[in-house]
Amino acid sequence: MHDVLKWTAGPTRLLRRHRDPVVVQTLRSAAAATIAYVVALRLSPEPAPLTAPLTALLVVQVTLYATLTNGIRRVNAVVAGVLVAIAFSLLVGLTWWSLALLILAALAVGHLVRVNEYVPEVAISAMLVLGVTTVGNTAWARVVETLIGAGVGLACNVLLPPPVWVDEAGESIEGLARRVRQLLLRMGEEVAERIPVERAAARLHEARRLDHDIVQVDAALRQAEDSLRLNPRVKEGLLHRVVLRTGLDTLEICTVVMRVLARTLTDLAKARDPDPLFPAEAGAAVELLLSEIGDAVVSFAVLVTTDLSRSAESAEARLSAELQAASVTRDKLALLLRDEVERDGRHWQLHGAVLTEVNRIIDELDTEHRSRRLFEELDRVSGEQHAKLPRLARLRERVGVPERLRRNRSGGEGRSS
Structure with missing residues (x-):
């Protein structure tokens, strides 16, 4: 072998x-x-x-x-x-x-x-x-x-038709999602402990460095978008471009929110020094929540880079299950932090900020939210094409291209992703 x-x-x-x-x-x-x-x-x-x-x-x-x-x-x-x-x-x-x-x-x-x-x-x-x-x-x-x-x-x-660089762009998007997950896991492992302010600040710098990764992934996605335009080997190139672009936009929003979360944890480390950031039970809940969110980020990236197949369906089901588990853990954490605020209300703003930021990430990854975002982007792009090339747009409407695009999306949001 x-x-x-x-x-x-x-x-x-x-x-x-x-x-x-x-x-x-x-x-x-x-x-x-x-x-x-x-x-x-x-x-x-x-x-x-x-x-x-x-x-x-x-x-x-x-x-x-x-x-x-x-x-x-x-x-x-x-x-x-x-x-x-x-x-x-x-x-x-x-x-x-x-x-x-x-x-x-x-x-x-x-x-x-x-x-x-x-x-x-x-x-x-x-x-x-x-x-x-x-x-x-x-x-x-x-x-x-x-x-x-x-x-x-x-x-x-x-x-000799050039290659379509969708796979390479998909690998870049998945690589970004895995780097986000790794950072979330490291942050989660530290919140239940007493961590020095310097280490919390280091995680904040790591979150800021994700901006460079976003730029690299955006360059790969631009190349993929160009390879889909006017390419005879590609059917529904517009749909592929919109799915990948909106997927990257969602991951970019998640990285921004994660940077804010890292800032909040850094401020919490300063305010509670030399005590741990959270009580033991609340810290364990935060660690579990960040781990579940990290898994959901990777599943979301797999979903938006997977074609129509059973693997796409399983990726969508896995994402929904992970988001449901994260929501349950978030609700549990909210109750624990409420009890902590009742005992000591000095840092209630920072505790509330942590809940707000993790809830924003969960909401951005939600499949229903993504469906609305995808339809809005399809409508926007179609409107721009109609304004630039009205005759071509009318021809596409006659042959039913927009209807096919919508039918593909309604047939399974994640399966086209």
Whole structure:
């Protein structure tokens, strides 16, 4: 058995590396640039048409949506630069002052035609064309090579559809949820004891550092959202994007509330020093409650990253059971803290804050709350699409796309998540 696992480890690692974004981007870019150069050798009048592979190299991206947007912007930038260079060649020619005016005009035109990051490309194209003696031939060759490079880059992603990065985004979301759970477990283990203020403050800093994790997960989710746009391999791409995005939004709210909870526990440690934060029975209830909430956070992440399957149904059932258990423990803790306040009411504000914050997390993870949030986001996105592209929106309504989206969600909130 060990030999079999060792024999399959190599191909498994190779398959994972094949799906790595860096590997995919490198292979696609190299292939597209080479093909573009071969095609340009036959169609361009230039002896070394390097603009074509350069354009393909810049246009090909990991996702089809990014390829389309970058290709259109780069073609617009090159054509605008060529037109500016032709105008200057007819009026003034090339001198030091005309070069300065050319660059200023090209950059201004680049902002006018909204090519975004390709604004410098307008000036570069204009200078390259103006700097040669046969402006007409060079201008034509540069436009042809740019079109070849953009076309090859687009064809590579159409004929060889790029991977959908939903799984990677899902792994990032689940990884964030597990880090939140680990921090909640550490906080729970310490609240029943007498902990130094420094250790409570350290947990607060850990909660604040989760903001960096949120940024990384958001970047992975943005890549997944781009990979779903205009991708022929994906059905209901809008639904996938909304489910993942609202799931990350919920986890972000939970991390913010957890940071506030860590702040409250730090203040409680200062106020009760050198006594424990809670009496023994209340401390045990807090530890159990934070453990149950941590489990629910992970189950929520599994739920929003799982497709239609029995595993999604089990994840939804598990989340509901964990939230129910957490609610019971919260109610028990509320009674214990009420008794403690009746004995000693000096820290009732902090005790009440702890209950408020854990209750907010439980409410955010609730499946009914998530259903409402998901429908609101679907309505908002659909409204934005209708405002931007009314004809396309009417066509989707005729074929019943919004109804299918709603039917999928009503058929099982968590199962699409």
